[in-house]
Amino acid sequence: MDNDDVALKWDHEASRASAGAALAQIAAARPQALDARRTARRSKLPFKATLYSDSLLWRIEELGRSALDAYDRDDHVAGIVLTRATIETVAALNSLHRLVTRYEGGDIETLDATLMSMLMGSRVRDDRPDAINILNAVDRLTKTLPAFRALYDQLSEYAHPNDAGTASSFAVLDIVRLGATFTPRGEQYARRAWLLIECLATSLMLVMPLYAELSTAAPNFARLCDSDVADDDA
Numbered sequence: 001m002d003n004d005d006v007a008l009k010w011d012h013e014a015s016r017a018s019a020g021a022a023l024a025q026i027a028a029a030r031p032q033a034l035d036a037r038r039t040a041r042r043s044k045l046p047f048k049a050t051l052y053s054d055s056l057l058w059r060i061e062e063l064g065r066s067a068l069d070a071y072d073r074d075d076h077v078a079g080i081v082l083t084r085a086t087i088e089t090v091a092a093l094n095s096l097h098r099l100v101t102r103y104e105g106g107d108i109e110t111l112d113a114t115l116m117s118m119l120m121g122s123r124v125r126d127d128r129p130d131a132i133n134i135l136n137a138v139d140r141l142t143k144t145l146p147a148f149r150a151l152y153d154q155l156s157e158y159a160h161p162n163d164a165g166t167a168s169s170f171a172v173l174d175i176v177r178l179g180a181t182f183t184p185r186g187e188q189y190a191r192r193a194w195l196l197i198e199c200l201a202t203s204l205m206l207v208m209p210l211y212a213e214l215s216t217a218a219p220n221f222a223r224l225c226d227s228d229v230a231d232d233d234a
Contacts, residue, residue, distance in 0.1 A: 012193060015201040019068055022204035026061045029211065030054070039218070043225035045108070046218065048115045049100055053214050055119075056093045057207070060086060064204050071200070074184060076192040077158055077169050083200045084155040087148075090203045090210075091137035092118065097210045098140070101217045105224035151199050158192070 031054050039046040063086040070079030099114060113129070121131030142148040157164040167173070168187045171180040 012197050015197045016068075016071070019064070019197065019201040019204050022201070022207065023061060023064050023068065025208050026057060026064070026204070029208065030057050030061060040222035041226050042229045043108075043222070045112055045115060045225045046222040048112075048119050049096065049214075049221065050218065052115070052119045053093065053096055053211065056089055056096070057211060060089050060093070060204070060207055063089060064200065067196070067200050071193070071196050074193075076189075076196055077165055079196045079200075080155050080158040080165075080192065083196055083203070084152065084159050086200065087152055087155070087203045088134045088138065090206055091134065091141045092132065093207065093210050093214075094141045094144075095132065095137045097214050100214055100221050103221060103224060105228055108225065108228040111225075145202075151195070154195060155199060 034047070034051060034054060036044070036047040039050050063082050067079045067082035067086060070076070070082060096118060099111070103111060117129045117132050120128050122128035123131050138149055138152050158169065159165065167180070169192065170184070170186045171182050172187060173180050
């Protein structure tokens, strides 16, 4: 291992540890089952919200764990693509958090339509509601973390077969001889490693606070939804 590699590992050690610790917490928090009867007395909407949040938690753990494994193997392009998907899922969790914690009752039809788009939405099936726009969700989270969208856009450069995700990641150009040498490290190895692990660690550390606040807000959300159903039946 050369000096640059030593410095790289040292610089990223704290972020690697933070990502691993966050993943351990997320894995431990994943529910094994969900009973709709325990989410609300009358309304089905709290069950839909909880089903979505719990499914997001499972997705985040799988994507985040796979991204961290890719980072450890120096498979940076794969890790960045997985990190981008992790960020999108965290953004979806944040959107659900805002929906549940800010709901004041009285607009059950809009609430149901939004939850159905989150939970059952599709871009290809005509029998499903339209899926949520994930870029809107990313931008919504950017209001809390101003650099979030800019980092997401950088990750997207690697997710597509642009220069960042092709030649710059897998080839070292020889300008003098007009040739290239292919290598798993390619150009800008240190920058890719930094982008991957910092984005991954930052996004994973948002998950448990959002999920915990959702759980805390669940009883009041259920009461509001039950009250809406009662009003509709009156």
